[in-house]
Amino acid sequence: MKKGLLKHIFNTANDVVLLGMIVVVMGVSIWGLKPSFRNLVLDSGSYQIEPFPFGLSIHQFGRVSPFYTFSIKDDYVVVDGEKNNLIPENGVIEDLSDFEKVKLGIGSYLGVVRPSISYELGEVRVSYEGREEGDGLLVSKKIVFENRVMVEKNVMIISFGDNEIVFDGVSGQDLTGINDVWRYKVNRYYRYLLKSDGVLSSRMLVKSGVVKIINPLIPGYLEIVVDENQRLYVNRKNKQIEVVEEVEKKEKELTMSVLVRGSRIGEDK
DSSP, rough: OOOHHHHHHHHHHHHHHHHHHHHHHHHHHHHHOSSSSTTTTTEEEEEEEEEEEEEEEEEEEEEEESSSEEEEETTEEETTTTTESSEEEEEEEEOHHHHHHHHHHHHHTTSSOOSEEEEEEEEEEEEEEEEETTTEEEEEEEEEEEEEEEEEEEEEEEEOOOEEEEEEEOOOBBOOOOOOOHHHHHHSSSSSOOOOOOOOOOOEEETEEEEEEEOOTTSOEEEEEEOOOOEEEEETTTTTEEEEEEEEEEEEEEEEEEEEEEEOOSOOO
């Protein structure tokens, strides 16, 4: 009986808070104030970033697919020479409650929160956040261990689809093995001179630290830029861009970030 009463009180309190936030948003709209964010979204060029159940998703406004993800299901750390996934193999990630979604949505609408999502995974806490950085978006991942852990490498993964064309953003080297027809189309419509130097391996180091992603079926392109202390790989087999940061320290807390820029056809390279 007591548990049922407490649950009822808690739900009532949530309803009151939710109603209050809705009233605030209505007041903001009536007075004509312009919010800085829209529905947990930050924009860069023709792309935007927002949370989804497993991390942060980047896609074009009005298009659910294709999209590119920073996901807790893909990211990992290297400890004692072994790959350690952030989420256990049989782990379950629960979606946010409707109340939490609305609360975060209204908070972002008012400009008081950024696109973000966090997880409690036993002895590890993981969070992702997107924020504006110059003309792009800085996507950050933070890992907090219960105790200090000797971590050798911290890795962030950006997943892409089957139709994407990925190339070195500086040299124009094709990294996905497109045919001459698509190479011609990219050169013509995107003003990039793509090059192909022999046989491509399944996993390639991008020494420039910059890759661009194009989906031929939609306008615009996405650019991924890493720091000097990070290494950038394109994994053709797994359809992933890997950002590897050397740690080689016993740490309790790790943070790494990746810069993402979105652009439209016709914009300067």
